[in-house]
Amino acid sequence: MKLQEMREKSVDELKAAIIDYKKQLFDLRLQKATHKLEKTADISKTKRLIAQAKTVIREKEVAANA
Numbered sequence: 001m002k003l004q005e006m007r008e009k010s011v012d013e014l015k016a017a018i019i020d021y022k023k024q025l026f027d028l029r030l031q032k033a034t035h036k037l038e039k040t041a042d043i044s045k046t047k048r049l050i051a052q053a054k055t056v057i058r059e060k061e062v063a064a065n066a
Helices: 003-008 011-033 041-065
Strands: none
Touching: 003 041, 011 041
């Protein structure tokens, strides 16, 4: 999901997406531990998606309070 797509979603949808990304990150880390992960870059991409979603949620909170 791109950053622009994230900004179009609601806070509840973003929170659900964060939960999905965290599950995905757990699965990737498990695959890495068992040496079955082929693309290690997926871990950092998933971490980045979580951070971006949290940033967009924070932006929306600040905009709502202003």
